[in-house]
Amino acid sequence: xxxxxxxxxxxxxxRADIVDLTAAIVDIASVSGQERVLADAVELALRxxxxxxxxxxxxxxxxxxxxRGLSRRVLLAGHLDTVPIADNxxxxxxxxxxxxELVGRGSCDMKGGVAVFLALAVEADAAPVDxxxxxxxxxxVAAADNALTRLAAERPELLEADFAILGEPTSAAVEGGxxxxxxxxxxxxxxxxxxxxxxxxxxxxxxxxxxxxxxxxHESRRAVIDGxxxxxxxxxxxxxxxxxxxxxxxRATALxxxxxxxxxxxxxxxxxxxxxxxGLDLEITVTDAAGGALxxxxxxxxxxxxxxxxxxxxxxxxxxxxxVARFSALGTPAVNFGPGDPLLAHTDDEHVPVADLExxxxxxxxxLTR
Amino acid sequence: xxxxxxxxxxxxxxRADIVDLTAAIVDIASVSGQERVLADAVELALRxxxxxxxxxxxxxxxxxxxxRGLSRRVLLAGHLDTVPIADNxxxxxxxxxxxxELVGRGSCDMKGGVAVFLALAVEADAAPVDxxxxxxxxxxVAAADNALTRLAAERPELLEADFAILGEPTSAAVEGGxxxxxxxxxxxxxxxxxxxxxxxxxxxxxxxxxxxxxxxxHESRRAVIDGxxxxxxxxxxxxxxxxxxxxxxxRATALxxxxxxxxxxxxxxxxxxxxxxxGLDLEITVTDAAGGALxxxxxxxxxxxxxxxxxxxxxxxxxxxxxVARFSALGTPAVNFGPGDPLLAHTDDEHVPVADLExxxxxxxxxLTR
Numbered sequence: 001x002x003x004x005x006x007x008x009x010x011x012x013x014x015r016a017d018i019v020d021l022t023a024a025i026v027d028i029a030s031v032s033g034q035e036r037v038l039a040d041a042v043e044l045a046l047r048x049x050x051x052x053x054x055x056x057x058x059x060x061x062x063x064x065x066x067x068r069g070l071s072r073r074v075l076l077a078g079h080l081d082t083v084p085i086a087d088n089x090x091x092x093x094x095x096x097x098x099x100x101e102l103v104g105r106g107s108c109d110m111k112g113g114v115a116v117f118l119a120l121a122v123e124a125d126a127a128p129v130d131x132x133x134x135x136x137x138x139x140x141v142a143a144a145d146n147a148l149t150r151l152a153a154e155r156p157e158l159l160e161a162d163f164a165i166l167g168e169p170t171s172a173a174v175e176g177g178x179x180x181x182x183x184x185x186x187x188x189x190x191x192x193x194x195x196x197x198x199x200x201x202x203x204x205x206x207x208x209x210x211x212x213x214x215x216x217x218h219e220s221r222r223a224v225i226d227g228x229x230x231x232x233x234x235x236x237x238x239x240x241x242x243x244x245x246x247x248x249x250x251r252a253t254a255l256x257x258x259x260x261x262x263x264x265x266x267x268x269x270x271x272x273x274x275x276x277x278x279g280l281d282l283e284i285t286v287t288d289a290a291g292g293a294l295x296x297x298x299x300x301x302x303x304x305x306x307x308x309x310x311x312x313x314x315x316x317x318x319x320x321x322x323x324v325a326r327f328s329a330l331g332t333p334a335v336n337f338g339p340g341d342p343l344l345a346h347t348d349d350e351h352v353p354v355a356d357l358e359x360x361x362x363x364x365x366x367x368l369t370r
Numbered sequence: 371x372x373x374x375x376x377x378x379x380x381x382x383x384x385r386a387d388i389v390d391l392t393a394a395i396v397d398i399a400s401v402s403g404q405e406r407v408l409a410d411a412v413e414l415a416l417r418x419x420x421x422x423x424x425x426x427x428x429x430x431x432x433x434x435x436x437x438r439g440l441s442r443r444v445l446l447a448g449h450l451d452t453v454p455i456a457d458n459x460x461x462x463x464x465x466x467x468x469x470x471e472l473v474g475r476g477s478c479d480m481k482g483g484v485a486v487f488l489a490l491a492v493e494a495d496a497a498p499v500d501x502x503x504x505x506x507x508x509x510x511v512a513a514a515d516n517a518l519t520r521l522a523a524e525r526p527e528l529l530e531a532d533f534a535i536l537g538e539p540t541s542a543a544v545e546g547g548x549x550x551x552x553x554x555x556x557x558x559x560x561x562x563x564x565x566x567x568x569x570x571x572x573x574x575x576x577x578x579x580x581x582x583x584x585x586x587x588h589e590s591r592r593a594v595i596d597g598x599x600x601x602x603x604x605x606x607x608x609x610x611x612x613x614x615x616x617x618x619x620x621r622a623t624a625l626x627x628x629x630x631x632x633x634x635x636x637x638x639x640x641x642x643x644x645x646x647x648x649g650l651d652l653e654i655t656v657t658d659a660a661g662g663a664l665x666x667x668x669x670x671x672x673x674x675x676x677x678x679x680x681x682x683x684x685x686x687x688x689x690x691x692x693x694v695a696r697f698s699a700l701g702t703p704a705v706n707f708g709p710g711d712p713l714l715a716h717t718d719d720e721h722v723p724v725a726d727l728e729x730x731x732x733x734x735x736x737x738l739t740r
Contacts, residue, residue, distance in 0.1 A: 181566070194690060194713070195603060195605055195607055196603060196689040196691065197689050198603040198629075203586070205582065205605075205606040205607075205624070206605070207586075208609075209579065209582035209583045209586045212576055215579070216577075220568075233565055233567070233568040235568055235576070236573065236575040236576060236611075237575075237615055237616070238611065239578075239612060240609065242606075242608025242609060242625060243607075245607055245608070245625065246551075246627065248605055249607060257565045259565060259566045319564075319567050320564060320566040320567070343564075
């Protein structure tokens, strides 16, 4: 189903079987920074098959919108890029444990979602809401390079919506909002000395003992918001120290990662960690932080989405940070909804169950063709 | 005072002023593995100026002995090698805080001691004991490469003595015996997980909390042997763990260094650490161990040495491990006695006070010319 145009842009058929469409998208390699060919293919498919959409191009991001003057606008976004290929392209299909799977880099994170969105962007020409589709670049790399960062800064009007759906893998369940994340560097200082004369030194590694102890003993908060439970996580994700085998080290550092519930701000999260480590002689530096996203499931658009999916579709809290937080920061309630098990993202055996693709397609179709 | 012979062997004058002799030895660079030229120079000086000695050569080690049939033999050993040069050669002299110092790589560790030994090897032709002088290579590197390891294995008769004096820096005090040293790797295992879902993982870094806590709380034993106090030291000298900023690590390792009193065997030392960490789920591996050396100050030869030095010379326990342990293992009581502050060894500002050189020379001269 993939062939080359005269400009060598691969041709995608959004009306093909969803598994074939996903495989075709997976087979256009698009590691972060190399999304151009896939962006070209998506743009071409939309321009060819979706005359009801205004199609815009911004770098390697493709934006397609309806302008039907409806009372609500829903935005559906999926990133085109993947983490590096691990000898897992082109895609293959297999049967395992009684189910059919499409295997290959990006099949789960998140070209299954991109395929579902592309199919429905073409199909849903009479949706009960105005629609904005965004196929964007540079999600799997630094936040500064993420196309949504660029759009939010330069063309924020393109991101305006009453409700946003991010096609990240959720096994075709609804995962509302997301937790925030903060990275901290916690450094203890001591005094170096020969390890045969430790009484003239002060062991910086030993000074991390109460840090690890408090982290290990800490019982993380479980915040229930809109009926969804966000389990906070506070962990040392790295530790280092030591100069030589015969030296008392004068410096040791623990790297902490705090995943906090979306009812907590970045400022509150930092204060919480500092309070937990209060009374210890440490240098604490926040090296990275991003607030979470409230699920916003009580909004009318969200309620309509959930009603359309039906009661069989599980609704849970999104534990990992995703780009829904960017929409939340713009005041737009957002959920994650896409095919594929999020635990398989980035793994060498990345794959997506065919059933997930069909489930996600049917669910979104019910929402957009009410 | 240094010049080249036709074989390009530098000429050392053992009867020169002790500071000049030390400077000349310091100025023959002899980083471990490059001791040949200095060994040649020492050998040449002994063959030229000490007809009362049998001079032997073994690799880059020079051995010189008397065979006068006396009832006791005293061995005096000093290593010729240094740690790498740090832009601190050739040597310089300076006055600081009212004292004169010779500055340069090896001046403290331990060419001051080598100079004192070389001077007395030539001078002490009528000592009250038979003498063995050993100027050896490869002390500052792995124990397996140390020339004393080679001699003990291949020519143990060369190391036979009733008492041994190692010229390591002690600020011209007597430091008896030495503590043992053991390195251990302590690894905690866990289960990796995404850091936003820590409840499906098990944080290996957190599992090191009780290890650090017990080390920090541990009150080390102080063993008094022959009136000398050996303070044990048990420390984490390294720690590492972590996979990525968003991953709960499944492995974390602490490197421990235990410096134990010389009345404790290597086996007892390992048992002690394992007992301290008992009940914790850890993998504990001994990666390196060397027993200490009892001071043996009650031996007759040691008592004669101390009496010759006089009561003004401080006598203390040697805290760091030195090659005295090799003699102790052979059943020979051994002490450290040499010019220079041991805390300056290996530093870029390595230096030796002129007063230390003179003090060590005078002290040993009293012992050998009774």
